[in-house]
């Protein structure tokens with residue numbers, strides 16, 4: 291259920307785009323700090339020193355996985371004391387999410403050079419765990435805006451000690467908080483929602499289970515599905531449903547929602563959407579409310595606005611030979627990734643000039659698009675729309 295929070299001006303998208311998700315209403319304002327600082331070995335003590343700006347904030351949001359140092363590790367006892375204060379809650383282990391295309395991710399990270407691997411959407415930590423097992427030269431820094439995911443991945447990665455660090459953060463905060471230091475040996479963005487977000491009715495993401503109109507990945511975020519469903523005007527609602535899901539009947543769905551206001555729950559919303567779709571179309575393509583729920587979720591979490599610029603930031607931080615992987619689940623996300631990768635792997639040459647010249651700083655790791663294998667889809671149908679794209683920075 292949503293907490294007490296100020297509602298933004300819902301007629302002005304800019305107030306939503308700039309909202310400070312992840313910090314909570316009482317969090318202090320941090321001075322902007324660039325991700326691109328001189329390469330240095332990552333450690334929490336260093337973050338804490340920079341966090342002098344507000345070290346309570348760092349302590350609250352950085353979860354160093356290892357609490358006790360290994361014997362003779364030589365780690366700074368100051369660091370351990372701070373870590374023990376942020377030991378994860380035991381509830382984290384009930385978070386079940388099957389990582390998608392994990393074998394393919396393992397193959398792609400195995401040859402990576404030693405250093406830091408950014409898991410920008412750590413979720414339950416399944417991919418991060420596989421990465422740490424596949425390549426002992428890597429240390430993982432994981433981010434998630436969902437505190438339940440932070441708890442779960444912290445517990446799961448505890449056995450890797452100082453090789454794993456988890457922060458509660460939005461990945462677009464890479465630009466103004468010190469979350470990870472370049473160079474990066476690799477990164478992974480596994481976009482979209484985790485299974486627990488979908489499966490827990492009280493999170494309000496599900497068109498199958500009744501719950502509140504919520505859909506916030508970060509429960510402290512100021513905008514929820516109730517705001518979008520019950521306050522947006524009809525035209526704006528239709529536009530976002532169409533834009534974020536290619537729903538053919540966006541106009542009819544939007545009109546039906548506005549006519550039914552106030553809409554109180556996800557079950558009610560699912561029923562309104564289904565009834566707005568012509569009967570013949572309702573029988574095709576899975577649950578009739580699936581696309582609309584996806585669109586509302588993307589709007590609530592402002593998922594696409596910052597994706598392109600964040601991927602650019604991560605690409606800038608890649609070391610020679612480093613690889614960036616992005617897993618998408620719908621065409622809107624995939625288009626952004628594809629465009630970004632294309633720009634980095636091509637060099638525009640004016641017509642008439644010889645084709646020789648400097649080559650692009652990045653190459654696509656082929657195949658350009660990896661898809662889940664059939665055996666994975668048997669056990670995890672949620673993986674069916676996944677596409678994995680990988681890019682590599684050319685060796686120096």
Ligand SMILES: C[S@@+](CC[C@H](N)C(=O)[O-])C[C@H]1O[C@@H](n2cnc3c(N)ncnc32)[C@H](O)[C@@H]1O
Nearest residue numbers: 389411413414415416417434435436460461480
């Ligand atoms: C598909 S799940 C990742 C699952 C993960 N790879 C695993 O192995 O368990 C996506 C996760 O990304 C998180 N997420 C989505 N957008 C985010 C953002 N902008 N910043 C940080 N986390 C985000 C969600 O909260 C969710 O936990």
